[in-house]
Amino acid sequence: MPINYDELMQAKQTGIAASYGDRETMLYALGIGFMRDPMNKDELRFTYENDLKTVPTMATVIGWGKGSTLARSGINYMMVVHGEQRLAMHRPLPYAADVTFDERILGVYDKGKDKGAVILMERVISEAGGDKICTLVNTIFARGDGGFGGPKEGAPEPHPIPARAPDLVHECDTRPDQAFLYALSGDRNPLHRDPNFARMAGFPRPILHGLCTYGTACRAIVSTVCEYDATKITGFDVRFSAPVFPGETIVTEMWKDGNIVSFRCKLKERDAVVINNGKCTLA
Numbered sequence: 001m002p003i004n005y006d007e008l009m010q011a012k013q014t015g016i017a018a019s020y021g022d023r024e025t026m027l028y029a030l031g032i033g034f035m036r037d038p039m040n041k042d043e044l045r046f047t048y049e050n051d052l053k054t055v056p057t058m059a060t061v062i063g064w065g066k067g068s069t070l071a072r073s074g075i076n077y078m079m080v081v082h083g084e085q086r087l088a089m090h091r092p093l094p095y096a097a098d099v100t101f102d103e104r105i106l107g108v109y110d111k112g113k114d115k116g117a118v119i120l121m122e123r124v125i126s127e128a129g130g131d132k133i134c135t136l137v138n139t140i141f142a143r144g145d146g147g148f149g150g151p152k153e154g155a156p157e158p159h160p161i162p163a164r165a166p167d168l169v170h171e172c173d174t175r176p177d178q179a180f181l182y183a184l185s186g187d188r189n190p191l192h193r194d195p196n197f198a199r200m201a202g203f204p205r206p207i208l209h210g211l212c213t214y215g216t217a218c219r220a221i222v223s224t225v226c227e228y229d230a231t232k233i234t235g236f237d238v239r240f241s242a243p244v245f246p247g248e249t250i251v252t253e254m255w256k257d258g259n260i261v262s263f264r265c266k267l268k269e270r271d272a273v274v275i276n277n278g279k280c281t282l283a
Contacts, residue, residue, distance in 0.1 A: 003074050003117060003148040005108055011069050012104035017128070018063030021096040022049050024185065028058045031182035032215035033172055042228040054093040056233045057218040059134045060085065060211050062099060062125060064186025069103040069121060070140075079144035082210045083118065084156075086137040086237040092230075098128040106137065109155045113147030118155050158239050158277035161262050166253035170220040171268065174208060176247040182212040207243035213250060213274055214238055217265050220252035221280050225261055235281030242272045250274065259283070 029035070029046040032055065037043070045053045106120040119140040126132045139155070175181070179192040187209055190197040198206040218236055226232045244250065249268035254261050263278035 003108065003142075003145050003150070005148060005150040008073050008108050008119070009105055011073070012102070013067050013069050014102045016063065016067050016101050016103070017098070018066055018101065019098045020062055022052055024061075025052060025054055025058065025095045027181075028061060028185050028215070029055055031178070031185050032057070032212060032219050033174065033178070034219060036173065042223070045228070046230075052095040053230060054095050055215065055218055055222065055230055056087065056089050056093055056134070057211075057215045057236060058185075059087060059089075059093055059125060059136060060214065061185040061187070063101055067101070067103050067123070069105065070119070073119070074145070075117070075119070075140075075142040076144040079116075079142060081141050081143065082138065082240055083141040084137075084139035084158075084237070084239045085211065085214055086139075086156075087235060088135045089234045090132045090134055093133060094127070097133075099125050099133065100128050101125045107154060108150050110148055110150040110152055111146050112152075115146050116141055116143040117145040117148065117150070118142075120155070159237060159262065159279035161264055161277060162255045162257070164255070167256050168224050168254040170224050170252050170254070172216050172220050172250045172252065174212075174216065174244065174246055174248055174250060178212065178246045179206055179208050182209050182215075187211065203243070205245060208246050208248075210240045210243070213240070213244050213265065216250050217252055217263060217275055217278060218280075220250070220265075221254065221261060221263065225254060225256060225280075225282070232282050233280060234283050235279065237277075237279045238275045239277040240274070241276045242274045244274050 034043045035047045109118040123136040251266045254263045259282040261280040265275035
């Protein structure tokens with residue numbers, strides 16, 4: 001069934017309830033690689049309930065699996081990949097909260113019959129009965145759903161990476177079992193854990209969640225530019241460009257210009273850029 005542009009542009013949900021506590025906050029931090037060194041006192045603040053702090057990218061897993069704004073979109077989910085992720089923090093993320101969120105479609109762009117479609121979806125998370133916490137925008141690349149007659153132009157332009165050498169470079173390892181740990185934060189797609197499923201999808205073995213790579217990039221910036229003060233981050237935008245296999249080392253290159261940190265992530269073990277056009281906005 002082809003995408004119905006007018007119907008999809010009106011798709012939305014409001015007042016979806018979710019909650020999380022300190023257990024979920026600590027589990028997320030472990031899932032993106034904090035506490036490799038159990039004596040690291042700076043990372044302990046993200047993984048120990050005594051004066052617990054949050055990583056802003058945890059917003060991407062709050063209420064995972066709730067909401068079905070794309071349920072009647074007509075897209076072929078077997079051909080869908082996560083293209084981009086944007087995050088705007090309106091205030092620091094609490095370590096535990098009852099929340100509600102609203103979802104809506106921001107745009108649907110037709111790249112052509114053989115080139116797919118790009119769908120932008122917004123999720124606004126608020127504390128239950130209170131103020132907004134953050135706004136998430138994810139870009140979905142529906143590879144099998146182009147040619148439906150929608151607009152071709154208007155999707156956001158990627159953030160440019162400076163041409164000069166990076167100001168900072170930081171390595172973050174991933175564990176061979178990283179995807180199993182990260183999956184406990186919500187995304188249980190078998191692509192990331194089941195070897196047979198991964199082979200059917202065209203991969204030699206399971207790949208790491210893109211949002212785990214996203215969180216790992218945030219971990220790199222929190223531990224360097226931010227000196228472990230994650231509340232400095234008010235925006236975190238990326239474009240996903242290649243998968244990571246659990247056990248590989250993610251090398252984050254950073255360029256600091258005022259309150260903007262441009263970044264990209266490469267792999268130490270092979271020639272691949274896995275996150276590109278990264279933009280971290282600091283308070």
